[in-house]
Amino acid sequence: MTRVLVVDDQFLIRAGLVGLLRAAPGIEVVGEAGDGAEAVRQAAATRPDVILMDIRMPGMTGIEATERILAEATDPAPRVLVLTTFDLDEYVYRALRAGACGFLLKDSGPERLLAAVAAVGGGDGLFAPSVTRRLVEAFARRPQAGPTAALDALTTRETEVLRLTGCGMSNQDIADRLFISEATVKTHLNRAMSKLDLDSRAQAVVVAYESGLVTPGGTRP
Structure with a gap:
């Protein structure tokens, strides 16, 4: 059973999400909140597995709440x-840096929402490659001066896996490209994340852009 906390300041949207989730098998809605401060309190009280977090809310934002909760x-x-919605891309980028595991567009259909909750609850990051590139490329705003010194600790293979992850490729896509097993890809990525002190695949994507491994606006390999 995946325990979910729903956070959104718009009552009708929040009610719709709660209703959909409660009707789905394998999901338990353990709470709901209309602002960031309440989300922090609810997260501490209910200890959910997954939090659906809106970003723009009165008072404490979803980004601030994410940082506090984690x-x-x-x-x-x-x-x-x-x-999120596409016009909030910059906020999404900041949320990923704060430790969020992925993002879901508010106009996604019910099946997409339930699949997203299942994926994140199961330990995966939620990254549709095309959406990932549009969001992160648009707001990897800093001048790219090449890989940071922290990347020097990575092996050549770990660096390549991190780069392809930043391009929005799944573990299976990377395995096919590099002619290795999916388990080996996971091992390389986990080791890279450990060396870089990263907690999620989302943060790995951001680091790949910020370090210059992936060039904003570039094409998928």
């Missing part, structure tokens, strides 16, 4: 799935 959480920490 900083104060005991293991296992909840996995935050950001709710």
Whole structure:
């Protein structure tokens, strides 16, 4: 059973999400919140597996709430799935840096929402490659001066896996490209994330852009 906390300041949207999730098998809605401060309190009280987090809310934003929740959480920490629209891309980028595990567009259909909750609840990051590139490329705004010194600790294969992850490729896509097993891809990525002190695939994508491994606006390999 996946325990979910729903956070959105718009009552009708929040009610719709709660109703949909409660009707789905394998999901338990353990709480709902209309702002970031309430989300922090609810997360501490209910200890959900997944948090559907809106970004723009009165008072404490979803980004601030994500940072607080993850900083104060005991293991296992909840996995935050950001709710967004395309006109909030910059906020999504900041949320990923704060530790969110992925994002979901608010106009996604019911099947997409339920699949997203299942994926994030199961430990995966939620990244549709085309959407990932549009969001992260648009807001990897800093001048790219090449890989940072932290990447020097990575092996050649770990660096390549990190780069392809940043391009929006799934583990299976990377395995096919590099002619290795999917399990080996996971091992390389996990080792790279450990060396770079990253907590999620989302943060790995951001680091790939910020370090210059992936060039904003570039094409998929």
